Amino acid sequence: MPRLSLVVPAYKVQGYLAECLDSVLGQDYTDFEIIAVDDCSPDGSGAILDEYAERDSRVHVIHLTENVGLGRARNAGLEKAAGDYVLFLDSDDTLTDGALTAIANRLEDTGDPEILVYDYARSYWDGRILPNQRADLLKGDGPDVFPLADRPQLLDLLQIVWNKAYSRDFIARHDLTFPPGYYEDAPWTFPSMISAERIALLDRVCVMYRQRREGGNILKTVSRKHFDVFDQYRRVFEFVDAHPELSQWRERLFRKMVNHYLTVLERPDRLPQDARAEFFHRAAEDYRARVPKDFQRPAGSRGHKYSLLERDAYTTMAGATTAARLRQAVKTRARTAIKRSKRSAMGIFYQSQLKLPLDENLALFSAYWSRSVSCNPAAIDAELARLAPHIRRVWAIRPDDVDRIPEGVEYVRVGSREYWAALARAKYLVNNVNFADRVVKREGQVHLQTHHGTPLKTMGLDQRKYPASTDMSFDKLLERSDRWDFSLSSNRFSTAVWERVYPCSFTSLESGYPRNDILVNATSHDVRRARAALGLADGTKAFLYMPTHREYQPGFVPSLDLARVAEDLGPDVTLLVRGHYFYGSSPHVAELRRSGRIVDVSGHTRVEELYLAADALITDYSSAMFDYAILDRPIITYAPDWDIYSAVRGTYFNLLQEPPGAVATSQADLIGLLVSDAYDGQEAAEHRAAFRRRFCEFDDGRAAERVVRRVFLGEATLLPFVPFAKRSHAPTPAQALELVEQA
Known part of the structure; x- marks a missing residue:
């Protein structure tokens, strides 16, 4: 029987739940169990709980078949609790380091009181930590254990249950349960405190009480549900x-x-x-x-x-x-x-346009700070043309990039009168980053944030922990993000990250990434056409090398001696080298193009076509790995500076321990993998399979259609996903060649 049982109800907290559970499972005190209750949560909270239960036997999950509310979800957990003491922890809050050791020691030192009251602090989205304003009530001289009559002022503490450890015998003796409703803490906290004859205090912050920027607390919502307070005091x-x-x-x-x-x-x-x-x-x-x-x-x-x-x-x-x-x-x-x-x-002109009616049949698109027609917005544009041709589709493009726009695409130059008119009047605004700070979100406008990758590196508010990686204003960032109505996601992992690091009131749309539909649906003809466009001959093996941006480097400095790699791999191998889009066309790579076996594809606007053409991907920390994994082709992680990158930029998981394939931490190791074909061996394939299931779960080739039907056509129910085991993907270059030869 464990010493402590922690009851953790979960409802629509997928962005915070992992942090909550990690704060418990990472404690140096280990004699505890977690009774996690999935209150029929409509998001991925239940699946997250199951994943933790599979990894740690101390986590026990209860899945409720209907949503019963916080109080009754706690009751369900309480029925299964086996510990000497019961602690309640809300699933968006966290324990501080060493909290359980401090609680267990204090319980022992005070002879197992009926209730132990400990301190908490409020943690805000902007990094502020504010102490409990009545923390003074936990201080002072006097006996270690006492009845409430000796310190009645303890009732002036916030009426919450999660700052206390309750003896399970005490709970049973007084038949304490939580009622239904929204102020359910009052009928538990007050009766338990006035009934207890042996109360002890712990003057230590054990819980970080998260103050969510948007949503998450019905008690801070305008609603008639506040009438519930009358029933609770009754x-x-x-x-x-x-x-x-x-x-x-x-x-x-x-x-x-x-x-x-x-x-x-x-x-x-x-x-x-x-x-x-x-x-x-x-x-x-x-x-x-x-x-x-x-x-x-x-x-x-x-x-x-x-x-x-x-x-x-x-x-x-x-x-x-x-x-x-x-x-x-x-x-x-x-x-x-x-x-x-x-x-x-x-500008007076923009202000005048904001006063005009919205154009219900106008959509304005932008990608990568209006540099190109690409990524998820481009795929949505194409599907919108198919399903809703009555909607006019216009792209915002920077003046110095208009010469790169595909023929037939309607565009407006950023900064022009036409640009500001489109921003003011378009019903739909679609972007994979954010529009400028000056853009006003009008009532009735729909902002669709598509993002441009699954995050390995920290994003949004999490970047505050790594100040060397950014000089952004987080207040401004969240003001921009407040405009989002929809946030696209290609996996539950991303959904949880976006909801936590951008604490705004958008709706998560777990649709898959539209730009990746082609990786599922492409034919052998598409693969051969992509290779021909790059000058790749039949039988040539192409490795696509895509390093990502490093904040501690001023420019694109490849960590590979590309000429040496090309030489060691031989004349039948071509290296396609794509620098991060921050760098533009790299002069360093351009100098090596004369070798004939290195092709600079940094300026290629459709990275999906590069994926189709490549036999394998070599990358470090780029989100390209998550997209390329859909193809089920080899991925080689080349991470010679993992320690530096993860320390400076911060990452959400250890890529060396959970890679999408083979791993090399030096150039010699990389060349050895490529020459020996170990990069495509059984171990690499097993890593890739696990990676695909985790990060490609929504990419079934119909993402763009899902987005258009939900956002532009107003369909409430998303198209069902093709089961993972039944999904196809584009043929490899070798398979495409074989199909042509057979034909």
């Missing part, structure tokens, strides 16, 4: 009524109730405007029904609000609230005027 007082020996707590609990009701009334992010009067009258009814005899109201403005409730004087309360709001409105109008003056810098 349960609290029914408990006191059933235990006359606890009547001494009635007045303090009454104050907690009234203050809670007033908080709901006073916060603008709680009640709908048309529900405020009804809520006030319900609160007044509870006040008069439960006010203790000879109750003394608090002094000052707080006491005045108590008296308004006692008299059910909603009109007076509403008048005072209106006056406060008028004062706030004056401040808001001043701020708005300042913002308007700043927006005037965008």
